[in-house]
Amino acid sequence: MKATIAVLPGDGIGPEVVSHATRLLSVIADRYGHEFQFREGMIGGIAIDETGDPLPPETVAICEAADAVLLGAVGGPKWSDPTASVQPERGLLGLRQHFGLFANLRPVKTYPALLEHAPLRPDLLQDVDILFVRELVSGIYFGERKEQADGDDSYDTMSYSRGEVEQVTNVAFRAAQGRRKKLCSVDKANVLASMRLWRRTVVEVHEEYDDVELEHLLVDAATMHLLTRPGSFDVIVAGNMFGDILSDEASVLAGSLGMLPSASLRSDQFGLYEPVHGTAPDIAGQNKANPIGMFLSAAMLLRYSLRLEREAAAIESAIDAVLDEGLRTADIAGSGENAVSTDDFAAAVIAKL
Numbered sequence: 001m002k003a004t005i006a007v008l009p010g011d012g013i014g015p016e017v018v019s020h021a022t023r024l025l026s027v028i029a030d031r032y033g034h035e036f037q038f039r040e041g042m043i044g045g046i047a048i049d050e051t052g053d054p055l056p057p058e059t060v061a062i063c064e065a066a067d068a069v070l071l072g073a074v075g076g077p078k079w080s081d082p083t084a085s086v087q088p089e090r091g092l093l094g095l096r097q098h099f100g101l102f103a104n105l106r107p108v109k110t111y112p113a114l115l116e117h118a119p120l121r122p123d124l125l126q127d128v129d130i131l132f133v134r135e136l137v138s139g140i141y142f143g144e145r146k147e148q149a150d151g152d153d154s155y156d157t158m159s160y161s162r163g164e165v166e167q168v169t170n171v172a173f174r175a176a177q178g179r180r181k182k183l184c185s186v187d188k189a190n191v192l193a194s195m196r197l198w199r200r201t202v203v204e205v206h207e208e209y210d211d212v213e214l215e216h217l218l219v220d221a222a223t224m225h226l227l228t229r230p231g232s233f234d235v236i237v238a239g240n241m242f243g244d245i246l247s248d249e250a251s252v253l254a255g256s257l258g259m260l261p262s263a264s265l266r267s268d269q270f271g272l273y274e275p276v277h278g279t280a281p282d283i284a285g286q287n288k289a290n291p292i293g294m295f296l297s298a299a300m301l302l303r304y305s306l307r308l309e310r311e312a313a314a315i316e317s318a319i320d321a322v323l324d325e326g327l328r329t330a331d332i333a334g335s336g337e338n339a340v341s342t343d344d345f346a347a348a349v350i351a352k353l
């Protein structure tokens, strides 16, 4: 098949992992007889430096003309002055909003090869396989806001409409139907009005999915259950901010934030694919970053936007095989174990293909 992929490397380790991902996708294209055209655009801090805008119109145009978007990460200390008028993160949020990418899928699973060095007891981590479905274009991230560069009060508003909760919850229920048929909805219905609407709506939507078992957890309790009984979760649906927080917490289950991919989707096949990790300024430019989150995001792009399941699965098995052979980047190497570079790890995965 022919496909156009917008490539937005961004900042920090973004460009390093993205360049390996485009190489990986080119190898997939050769091997399976596809033609992928990559078109690169600027986003985040680098785009602020070059154009003053974290999401330049050319970048939006490149994405609009593409079948899917592959993104590295945005942000960094250079642009994190709290009094700055524009943040790199605005580029990413703007992209999610512009394309209406309301459903953010963040799968988290444990790798048998990594259990030994996990910060949690290995027996707790056996068979952990969770899919987070995070609402991505509403909630407190996009509610009414008051911000004064030098004022004494500011606010953000958490708001949800019934329709917004319905559409993301439908995605979550359908995903659960294709998995182990369990959905956990996370909210703060004991305190927040928007979250009471969330819970009511989830209960209503559940009526169409009576083969799925539904559980509700308050977000504070959820943070604890995620660590004490991670194996009991199948699909977890949450609003924008709670989903953001819980997915970082859940990365501990996988061994490192560097392991997690994500897909941001709407109702058609278009999607934005990015690792859950950020720009990791502390290791940027040092050839140390873990490319797995980025590679698995590329696999999700193949699966969801291009419907190339066999190719997606080939990437996932190649990663498994390289981990089984003992190769580790620094973030997942045990103390005393030799870590390999980003380049070497990526080359090993690509060689498996």
Ligand code: IPM
Binding pocket: 074, 075, 089, 092, 093, 244, 276, 278
């Ligand atoms: C994420 C990130 C972003 C978010 C930031 C970079 C805006 O933390 O994708 O999880 O908060 O959504």
Ligand code: MG
Binding pocket: 244, 245, 248
């Ligand atoms: Mg986050």
